Amino acid sequence: MSEAKPTKRVSRVIYRNATFQPTAVGLTLEVAIRRTLASSVDGKPTLSSNWQSRRMITAGSSGEDECLLINHVRDTASADESRSYIFGELVGYRPGSFLPLLLEAEHSPELDIDSVPAPDRQQFLDALTFWLIIDDHVMVVQGANARRRQLEDYLAWLLAAGPHALFSGTSVVLIDKMALTSERRKALGVKSITIGPPPANGRTEVDGRTRVEVVQKETDVHRDAALDTVDRGVLRRILDVVIADHSKAERLLSEIPPDQEVNVKVRFGFRRSRKSVERVPLDAVSEAVRNLEDQDISIETDDGQVSGDSLRVSQQARIAIKHGLLDREDVLRAMISSYKSFVEKGYIKV
Structure with missing residues (x-):
């Protein structure tokens, strides 16, 4: 049966x-x-x-x-x-x-x-x-x-x-x-936002500004196929989210050889003065990451990591x-x- x-x-x-x-x-x-x-x-x-x-x-x-x-x-x-x-x-x-x-x-x-x-x-x-x-x-x-x-x-x-x-x-x-109470969101300060999986050969942390790091690795010894761990269409959409200047994003894409494996790591950093009690609230970053999938986002706050279902x-x-x-x-x-x-x-x- x-x-x-x-x-x-x-x-x-x-x-x-x-x-x-x-x-x-x-x-x-x-x-x-x-x-x-x-x-x-x-x-x-x-x-x-x-x-x-x-x-x-x-x-x-x-x-x-x-x-x-x-x-x-x-x-x-x-x-x-x-x-x-x-x-x-x-x-x-x-x-x-x-x-x-x-x-x-x-x-x-x-x-x-x-x-x-x-x-x-x-x-x-x-x-x-x-x-x-x-x-x-x-x-x-x-x-x-x-x-x-x-x-x-x-x-x-x-x-x-x-x-x-x-x-x-x-x-x-x-x-x-965010799936947190209003009081909790206001109390938590954002230290960084990570978009995409970590690249195989290192991480980049930037305070006060945004940096897009595209890491090119040696192509696998099997030369019969191009290896792209990140699809070019997906990469373009990610860059459009984190880079306001569309021409810069296109220029960055054009510099990547078509037969290279691509890993993307994007990290946003917020610098805060120790003398100030102000925090960058989680709500302030909701708009920027709204169209990215849950598994591609991790937010580090004063109280640890926020990811997955907790994001939304x-x-x-x-x-x-x-x-x-x-x-x-x-x-x-x-x-x-x-x-x-x-x-x-x-x-x-x-």
Whole structure:
């Protein structure tokens, strides 16, 4: 008898707080999205009625198009836009991509590898992220292949650069909240922030400024393949986060030979006077590291290391699955439950 497949999966509901930069728009993120989706320009259909108008297309690192769009949007707005939420999913795909397959064969010493295209008028899904927005509070359940910054990038495009953009000149920033009490965050001073794994041949510590150290190691004796421990696309995104000057980041990348193994070590340091009781609070660095994965960040405070789940307010939830995918209705249930829990714990002020 075959073992029964699990009907629920443990997922993580992450809380993020939305702000508009450089200036506020006088509305919550929930209301801004609602009005954008309901807007009509030059008699064209609203964004909520046409999925293609909600599709953001960008050039991927390999030159092929990458598409993001919000899907299955549910809006429970009341007449006065109170006691409501917007829920949906962010899907990502590459048009015309192929799916690799391993072909099993009995009594064969080797297995063939092949790839197949998606059926007609269908696309293979690259990423799936569920989101729930209440006022400026954002709950996120991120799929395995989804990237943290995708939702922020998409919302910034939708509101400020999309076909029905109502808020040009502004940008949406989704900032994590540390899973520590307000008093504890204020009491802890940040000594340093480490981004990325330590390089094999040493560490660099810098006080008062930021330094990016790219260490090149000798290529392995097997010369038949280039070894990149850090993908060039990932490296570019890391540099974009920690270096304000995009041209400098590109120049640094261009200096790395393509056949070299690359390790990245970034450390931020904050120098404090011994005569001063002021501290650099953890909240001050939340924005800078908001789009990096948990395993790539470690913060050293006066009280030791802060990493992993402690970096971000989150809650585990058991969510039903159907055909290998999270059930949309049960995701919404888990997100609303997590929101209420975050309010009760004081992470969210209402």
